[in-house]
Amino acid sequence: MTCDLLEEKLNQKQILISDGGMGTELEKLGVINDSGLWSSDALLHHPDAVYDIDRAYLEAGADIITTATYQANPLFLKKRLSTSTDKPLITKAVEIARRAKSDFGRDHPKAQMPLIAGSVGPYGAYLNDGSEYTGNYHLSKNEFKAFHLPHLRLLKQAGVDFFAFETIPNFTEVQALVELLRDNFKGISAWVSFSVNHVFDLCDGTNLEQAITYLNQVPQISAVGVNCTDIENITPILDRVNLISEKPIVVYPNNGDDYDSNLGKWVSSPNKPKFADITSNWIDKGARIIGGCCRTTPDDIHNIFTVVHSDRVFA
Template sequence: MSVNNPLLPLLADNRTLILDGALATELEARGCDLTDPLWSAKVLIENPQLIYQVHLDYFTAGAQCAITASYQATPQGFLRRGLDEQQSLALIAKSVQLAQLARSDYLALHPQALPLLVAGSVGPYGAYLADGSEYRGDYHLPQQEMIAFHRPRINALAKAGVDLLACETLPSYAELLALLALLQEFPTLGAWFSFTLRDSQHLSDGTPLKDVVAVLEDNPQVLAVGINCIALENVAPALQHFAPLSNKPLLVYPNSGEHYDAVTKTWHQCGDQQGHLVNQIASWQRTGARLIGGCCRTTPADIRAIAEQCKA
């Protein structure tokens, strides 16, 4: 069976694929209290209509790919809330259905739009721990236990009909290997892999990026590689290091320009960052970035600016 690669037609003719922006911080901006281990997955229970609206607003802003609200949605996490596995898997499927509904509603009004994708978010084990370790990678599980942790969510996302997986904010080489092994159970499903970094040449757990790319490069289920949820000033050096290592399409969706304190779970402004993200798009494209969007604290307005910049 061949791998489905929905990115190919959208990246033809050297085009840039516009990803969406932040979900959790956008939900917070619209009144949600996410001071909870479930983070944005909490809203799947309490106010799913708002998740639909954020997806729709990103499509309206020019995004061509919605990333589902499943980053922190796992049966293990929902169990803490008293939900059984069947209820948990239904919520993970709902995260896909909300994005798919936003897509169909947008296309009903804009039938000439390019195809739009829904990527199923697969956050790291560190996100489930809710202790900031997705930025450190200092957690350890035997590979089979790591695979068992990720399998129910990926299975639910696949059954719900995602176009691809977004294995994102990954800090750990061992977890990457577990996800690649698990992906073999879904042979037609492709994924992008994006990482958090210690510096421009190493994963958060210290693994050299050259070792990371080496296990990704010849895998047909790996559709794109890159970085997300990192500070703006770290993007260009990381892309410059990634570019000569990989022939895969490069993706980048960094934070807005503010810095996150994983201990206090607060954001801090670092100088005048207004317009800073969009001002870097052209240089990222020159370095080889083909999929560009935003992560924490970015908004539909940021995605609209990125889309307009890429069209220009």
């Protein structure tokens, strides 16, 4: 029987708030020296910065914080680092999140305890070539299992509350992760958030309805949705997902900034919706877990918190 902590939390609260971006917050602090390692570089050299960001999201109102392990698959770390530091790094990320959770609980004794999601990125994150946004990689189901199993084991041993399978663009990889969950982690659940293309199917071309219908039949999947897509895409995606999902829906988009290649930097768009203005619409369309992905901040999460805890939502 699954000890579904995420489902328990959803039963306690109408809407759950997840955290926001980690890598871009670390980048703002200037603590990422190796862009190829991304947040793993901060885990190696500036773990206190990771703690501070985890804690900032909790103070902003997050019910869930995700570990800084999206790209920190053991094979990726072994490839990037000269020494075998994968276990300490993955364990360290979970320990940092658990310390932030514990300290938050000490300072806010009346608050409900947040959950820790063990972040698991796709094989494309290991390739480090942007293919999590194309799904253009091809492994067998068993090869996907062999790739992900060590990562899941380390996260579970370190004490995450559930897994967050994030930015998954490939349906065979989804099936492999589900089978790993079923066969090796019977006491823990996961959410699956897809990486979608311009027509809002999985990036590998799999029909979104097909993927969600498959996950509807998996007891250990506690929520389904999308992440790392433009904030403007969430409303039309919810219109599709809400028609077919038997699971709570999770959405955590990017903040809507555009990258200007001529300027060589991200540029805010005044025409993009803001979390404060659009969160209530997402709730009306069925979102149960709402957070942010790339370039979102604790301020964005607090804006979501303000909407979620308004009288409009909790009448």
